[in-house]
Amino acid sequence: MTRLTLERVSAGYGKADVIRDIDLVIESGQRVALIGSNGAGKSTVVKTINGLVPTRQGRVVWGDEELGRMKVSDRTRAGIGTVPEGRLLFPDCTVTENLVAASTFGAAKQHREEGLARVYDLFPRLRERAGQRAGTLSGGEQQMVAIGRALMTRPRLLVLDEPSIGLAPRVVSEIFEILGTLTRAGLSLLLVEQNVQLSLRSVDYAYLLQQGEVVLQGPSDTLLESPMVRAAYLGLPA
Amino acid sequence: MSATILLQALLSGMTNGAIYALIAVGLTLVFGVMRVVNFAHGEFLMLAMYGGYLAWAHLGLDPIIAVVLVVPALLALGVGLFETLIRPAMRVPEINQMAVTLGLSLLLQYLALMVFKADNLLIVQDRSTASLWIGPVLLQMPQAIAALAAVLLLIGLYIVLRKTDFGLIMRAVSQSRDGAALSGIDIGRTYRWAMGIGIGTLGVAGPLMASVLYVNPHIGALFTLKAFVIVIVGGMGSFGGVLLGALLVGVAESVAGVLTTASVAAAVPFALLILVMLLRPEGLMPVGGGSRA
Missing domain, CATH: 3.40.50.300 (P-loop containing nucleotide triphosphate hydrolases)
Structure with a gap:
């Protein structure tokens, strides 16, 4: 704990x-x-x-x-996962790339597929937009990516x-x-x-x-x- | 003027463009990821050319083989540069960083002058005078080899940037440094590798170019300038922009050389730069379609 x-x-x-x-x-x-x-x-x-x-x-x-x-x-x-002010996404990367970029280390990398599935289950709308560039999403969707990205770090x-x-x-x-x-x-x-x-x-x-x-x-x-x-x-x- | 001559100019221009792209891609990688403007980029090319020349002159190594030795050396120089000069310089205003890399550029030129003297050196082999006919036009063999290597390396680099975690980390840091750090990406380590690879790519270009062009202590400055023109024309920090910018500069130079005189042709890249700055100051293929979050 x-x-x-x-x-x-x-x-x-x-x-x-x-x-x-x-x-x-x-x-x-x-x-x-x-x-x-x-x-x-x-x-x-x-x-x-x-x-x-x-x-x-x-x-x-x-x-x-x-x-x-x-x-x-x-x-x-x-x-300690942060969803920062202003989101600080990677605008030219796709939604999936934004999520994957937060799982390049240790356990997060090991459980990457599981993490992606979990984020996409929480935010089904992001699954539809998985291949879209993050910079082109609506504000709400971007916020979901930011939360998803933080979750990917476990x-x-x-x-x-x-x-x-x-x-x-x-x-x-x-x-x-x-x-x-x-x-x-x-x-x-x-x-x-x-x-x-x-x-x-x-x-x-x-x-x-x-x-x-x-x-x-x-x-x-x-x-x-x-x-x-x-x-x-x-x-x-x- | 015949169509063959124009075709010849186009082919030479594209060949040069490929080599320019290989030189400029490292500059744009370092700028894109680290926001550091490295005025000493060309001097590392100069060192790589000397590396290739020395390996040929003293060890009898073919420049293609020398690449295998020069790449790790340049990669190590890039990492060393980051750890000694750039890392501390990243905490100071950009203008001071520029002073650091500009100073380094001059330092390396004059150190090279001390060590290698001002002689023009060239790798001369049997294949130096060989040429390759492609239909009605011809290509000098050393140039063709350098261009082929450039194309292969650029394809490899593109695949690494697009398809691997390592490439994704580079792109993520270039788009939002704090966002990347909050994603668990070690920024210092990413910078170190960006600089290592940005300068390491010159290890491919250098030895192969030493059999195309005379190497002397000041050869780098010319390429720093050209690389900057290419990177700015293409859009700072953009990979596709470098390819486009390099081909444009290469072809424009070479076609202008056929249509006018060599001295006018030498000015063409800079005229192109001014034109792009006036009409499309963000470059032809800017990162993020002209806006950056």
């Missing part, structure tokens, strides 16, 4: 810290949301987990291993950065339904969303980030009832 822990993590770009003293825990199999407005530092938290941004202070611990300066690719191989924790952004509500609910299926099968989830209501309904526990700091945390139904969250993020009377 693998747990992810952030202990007093600070990180940023240039001279300024974007996030400060972040403490966060994702237990094995737990579904956790990180919510907050645009610019609160949510994506920076994601990047300190997957290694795209180095931590300046504090520790990121995965299982019994401190990630420290571990390379991005090694974190993926260690079981993650134990799936980190999703703004998966609903720019997508039609029908596509969003389709994607969240599939995330539900995945977590019921035991996958841990870190969901980063601006859509606060949607994310709180999909997780067990949540952290609210404001200006780079965790200002509130708790079980998601508690947060849904919190006057602060209701007023500031749900547009409801406190």
Whole structure:
């Protein structure tokens, strides 16, 4: 069982810290949301987990291993799968190539065919588009490729950065339904969303980030009832 | 002017084009995967030509055999270049990277001048004066061999890029570096191999070209320029673009040589470059149909 822990993590770009003293825990199999407005530092938290941004202070611990300066690719191989902001697909490669590119190592390579079959069962629409270039797909389909690609790496924790952004509500609910299926099968989830209501309904526990700091945390139904969250993020009377 | 002469010019142009493609493909691979502009590319060709010449002059090796020795040497030079100069240079702004590779280009030219002197050297064998008749037109044997090797290597490279995991990794990194890293692809290792292969391909071209063209310490600079014209005309980082660009440059040069004078013909590739930049600045076959995500 693998747990992810952030202990007093600070990180940023240039001279300024974007996030400060972040403490966060994702237990094995737990579904956790990180919510907050645009610019609160949510994506920076994601990047300190997957290694795209180095931590300046504090520790990121995965299982019994401190990630420290571990390379991005090694974190993926260690079981942290990311669906990044902006998806970062390989636009000139086909859908299948995008998926295969995420299974060029170890167990992922060994179980490649099985992984492809699983992704195509989860997203039948992608199977129809298997030979199509990823850059020509709709936004929703691209998001499915991005999730599929992360699954091909055989993650134990799936980190999703703004998966609903720019997508039609029908596509969003389709994607969240599939995330539900995945977590019921035991996958841990870190969901980063601006859509606060949607994310709180999909997780067990949540952290609210404001200006780079965790200002509130708790079980998601508690947060849904919190006057602060209701007023500031749900547009409801406190 | 007769049709035969034009046909002859077309054939020579295509032959040269194939050889140019072989030289430019390594440049475009390095640029496409690493976004590094290697101004010293031609100097590695120069070294490979000397490698072929020395193997012939001192060991009596046929240039075709010398390829087997020169390719691993160039591959090792490519990896060495990456580990010593390029890896640190990738953390600095692009303009500084260019200064690094430009400096390396000059350094290699003058080191070659010290070691090999300024003499023009050429591999001369029995087959050097032989020629191959193809219908009414003829091809010099050394040129035909170099072009054939180029075509074979380009086909091989295409298959590797399209059909293997290794090729997919190269393409993935060239299209989204962070996306590739998040897919578990080791970026540093990919860069090392891209540079190794990008320069290693010159190990095929060099020895074979040393029996077509005189080698001297400054021969590389000419090919760096031509390779850049080809890569920019074709579309930076695109494999198909290199083939198209190289054939265009080769044929344009050679046909212009027949129609006008040699000095005008030498300017034709650059005129072609200016024309393409004006009409289609993204190149003829850009990666991703003109947009890049």
